[in-house]
Amino acid sequence: MSRLIVGRVLAWFTLGSACKLDPPELPIKAPLSKIEEMVARPKSSSKGTSRENMLDDSKSRAVFRRALLKWYDANKRDLPWRKDRDPYRVWLSEIMLQQTRVAAVIEKYNLFLKLFPNVEELATASLPAVLAAWSGLGYYRRARALHHAARTIAQDLRGKFPQTAEAWRELPGIGRYTSAAIASIAFGEKAAVVDGNVKRVVDRLLGRRLPVKEVWAHAEDLVSSKRPGDFNQAMMELGATVCVPGEPKCLRCPVVKLCTKRGNLPGGAKSAKLSKTTVFYSLDHRNGKIRLAQRSKDVSVMPDMWELPEIVVPEGATGVASPTVWLKLKHGIMATDYDVRVVRETLSNGKKPGRRIPVDQLHAIPLTGLARKILKAAQILD
DNA sequence: TACGCGTGGTA
DNA sequence: TTACCAAGCGT
Numbered sequence: 001m002s003r004l005i006v007g008r009v010l011a012w013f014t015l016g017s018a019c020k021l022d023p024p025e026l027p028i029k030a031p032l033s034k035i036e037e038m039v040a041r042p043k044s045s046s047k048g049t050s051r052e053n054m055l056d057d058s059k060s061r062a063v064f065r066r067a068l069l070k071w072y073d074a075n076k077r078d079l080p081w082r083k084d085r086d087p088y089r090v091w092l093s094e095i096m097l098q099q100t101r102v103a104a105v106i107e108k109y110n111l112f113l114k115l116f117p118n119v120e121e122l123a124t125a126s127l128p129a130v131l132a133a134w135s136g137l138g139y140y141r142r143a144r145a146l147h148h149a150a151r152t153i154a155q156d157l158r159g160k161f162p163q164t165a166e167a168w169r170e171l172p173g174i175g176r177y178t179s180a181a182i183a184s185i186a187f188g189e190k191a192a193v194v195d196g197n198v199k200r201v202v203d204r205l206l207g208r209r210l211p212v213k214e215v216w217a218h219a220e221d222l223v224s225s226k227r228p229g230d231f232n233q234a235m236m237e238l239g240a241t242v243c244v245p246g247e248p249k250c251l252r253c254p255v256v257k258l259c260t261k262r263g264n265l266p267g268g269a270k271s272a273k274l275s276k277t278t279v280f281y282s283l284d285h286r287n288g289k290i291r292l293a294q295r296s297k298d299v300s301v302m303p304d305m306w307e308l309p310e311i312v313v314p315e316g317a318t319g320v321a322s323p324t325v326w327l328k329l330k331h332g333i334m335a336t337d338y339d340v341r342v343v344r345e346t347l348s349n350g351k352k353p354g355r356r357i358p359v360d361q362l363h364a365i366p367l368t369g370l371a372r373k374i375l376k377a378a379q380i381l382d
Numbered sequence: 383t384a385c386g387c388g389t390g391g392t393a
Numbered sequence: 394t395t396a397c398c399a400a401g402c403g404t
Contacts, residue, residue: 097400104390104399138388141402175402195400236400245398246393274396301387333388337395369389 053206054258055222064258065224065231071254072234077102077241080109085229087161088119090186091168094178095146100137102240108137119161122147123154131305131366138369140302145173165191176216185229192219193232197239204243207260209268276337280323281308283378284345284356290380291345292365293354301333307371309354311343329377331370342374 054060076082079102081093092112096105112133116122122130127147134143149171153161162168165183169175174182180191194202194216202215210218224231242249250262284291293309295302313323327342357365359380367375375381 094400099387099399099401100389101391101399136389138390139401141387145402173402177401181400193400196398197400233400240400332390334386373389 053260055205055218060258061222064222064255067254067258068234068238069224069227069230072230072237075241076233076237080106082233085186087182087186089113091161091182092146094181094185095142095173096137098142098178099139104137108134119150119153120159122150128304128366129364132364135305135365135367136369136372140305140366142173145171148172149174161186163187165189181232184223184232188229190223190225190228192216192223192228193236194219195236195239197236197243198232200245201235201239201243203265204248204261204263205255205259207265209265274332274335274337276339278313278339278341280311280313280325280341280343281374282311282345283308283326283342283374284352285359285378285380288360289356289358290362290375291352291354291356292367292371295368302368305366305368306357307368308342308374309352327374327377329373331373333370338370340370340374342378 055064081089083089093105093109096109096112115133116125116130125147127144130143130147131140134140137143152171153159162171164187165179168182169179177193177195180189180193183189184191184193194212198219199210199212199215202218203209206218219235222231222235238253238255242253245264247264248262250256250259253259256262282291291309292306294306295304297303311323323341323343325341326344329340329342331338331340362375362381372381
């Protein structure tokens, strides 16, 4: 057992008393001096200066920037939207990533780019075609805004992308975060971002939950002038992979020396009550066609999108009155957990809602996520 | 300002 | 299993 390992374990116990840490990973790569350095907090000034945190002087911020960017260069994930700085691709990735996990975005991003490789192709596409490509990602308002913005860029701006965060923000679906992300990543503008990751990182660095407005101010103080896009992505990468919700992996953190909390902060959890509902859908699959119904354009959730026709079953209907369920699955939409029962339709008598759509055309239909899930479970899709 | 807007991964 | 919540925006 080397001295390094002993040191690492000691570091683990020491730090672990302040925050829960992963056990040391072997083999050890960091030299012992590094680990001792990590455990020791910087000496607070004996001159009696009342520093609120370790980032309120420019020298500490420079140290932070350097350490974070070095870590990012060595540890960043290989993601498809990091291959280049093409504004269209950066923009598309940022819209897709809003409130959506990286793993869910990757597949849709690649598919979307094949269908709509540039802003002109997106602008000339139909809205249903764009929604169909977005199907399953959720928050479909994003796709509508993206399509609208593409037409604005292609027509009003004659195909020329906005060049500044301020100009990007004029477009639909682009707010303070997204405009700054695009401007910094694609155009090198010194604009800070605050998302859920940055908020969590800054809160922990300073040791308390801050109002979002203050987090923006800190982020703007911190952001690198030379590599703003990389810095912003590094902050988010740190939050997504190291300074994660729950118990952070402080032992892997490149800026733990500068961190006040070195652990999770209490509170902050808001309980969203989930209701439960049972729904019945009709699966009518005959002659290579599926019967689908289009949702009203007036509903707030997923207007105009297509789903299986719903069957209205009297509440509490059980036993012989209950339809024969062919497939059962669970699906959550917003604050409701749906217990989904699919009834197989075999007869064609009577007038039915919706349209029968050939299976080989389903890829062009804006299906709801639930419809997609049912069709997959029935092995009709994918 | 607080809330509505989808979906699926994770502890 | 349940609850949290992920690179937010618009109203």
